Amino acid sequence: MKVLYAEDERQLSVAVVEILKMEGFDVTPVYDGEEALEALDKDYFDAVVLDIMMPKKDGIEVLEAMRQNGNHTCVLMLTAKATLDDRITGLSTGADDYLSKPFAMKELVARLQSLIRRNNDYRHSVIKYANIELNSNTCELRSDKGSLRLNNPEAELLTYLVRNVGRIFSAEEINEAVWNGKESPEKAELYLYYLKNKLRQIHADVAVVIEDDTFELKEELS
């Protein structure tokens, strides 16, 4: 479970990162709003913890930018000011939950776990992009012009690629990001070729573009 944690108070950040790691989260700490947006641009996270009061861009601005960019990763807001207005602004901007400072570590962990669980339930249904949709329960991939059954690793790979449209990967990076390095770059490459053919078969408006050992899922009219 990958978590981005944006918090400008270094001491608090160090303590929270330690505890979240002990609870099995893979935590990336950042210390201001701009850094948070950069990290979100580069990597996929299961959840984001945003402090409201941060330099450069505050938590609300980060959240607004995320949602505008079409990033729907679940967000937990941390607020020092436990005022009603703050909470409402956060939630109406698209935060999924909030926690007022000071908070009990146990509560942060529990809320994060519950958020990710809920989000995963949702995510396990249908992923849509361009003219394709992938049902991650049945691994059925369909477009408006056809359908196919993928196998599990193909579905995992496509899910990852859809979340990272336009990013260029090497086979090693795919293996790390999708399967935690448990498969091999060779297998990643083969599966990218499988997907390329399968997307073409259903006349998808997205294509796996392969160039000089790099791979990218790109919107392309079929």
Added chain:
Amino acid sequence: MKQEDLRFYGEFAPKLEEIEQLLMREIQAMLDSISTDPETALAEHIKCRVKSADSLCEKLRRFELEETAACAIKNLSDIVGVRVITHFVGDIYTVLELIEKNDHWKVVTVKDYIANAKPNGYRSLHVLLNLPFGVGGIDAINVEIQLRTIAMDCWASLEHQLKYKKHIKNTALIVDELKRCADEMASTDLSMQTIRDLIQKG
């Protein structure tokens, strides 16, 4: 048969070709006894071959046997081979029943690599027959009938290419992936069979 094969088999060549044709005729007759309508035919197609001299000699060397046609006919079972390709798994066992019922054929063994797939994923049903030969002092010959579905046949032809291509990168990965495809195809074969049974039951 090619020139080099005719040369290798020598005096046995005409008899081998005769057996090949006999097998084809008899199997076709068996299939036709069930249905001649292409829509319900038991087999999609059947084909036969006499093993090429090249691959036969390679096999004899592997078994440390003398590289002669006579030695091969006495010791090996796949010099003459027939392959019956069916649409559905169930049809394979129907054809097997027909073969076993045939009075003038002696079935030596049946190896069911569908019920017991090989570790690499290979699936087929092999029937070994013992047929009269009567040339050059050899009384009988073993021949092999392979029964498989279109999906199994397609898989086997790809696996065959892998086996005879010496230098492939990522051999281990390709072997794993072929195994997965074999299992997926077996699963789809069974789904199709089940659907067909349901349709036929009405």
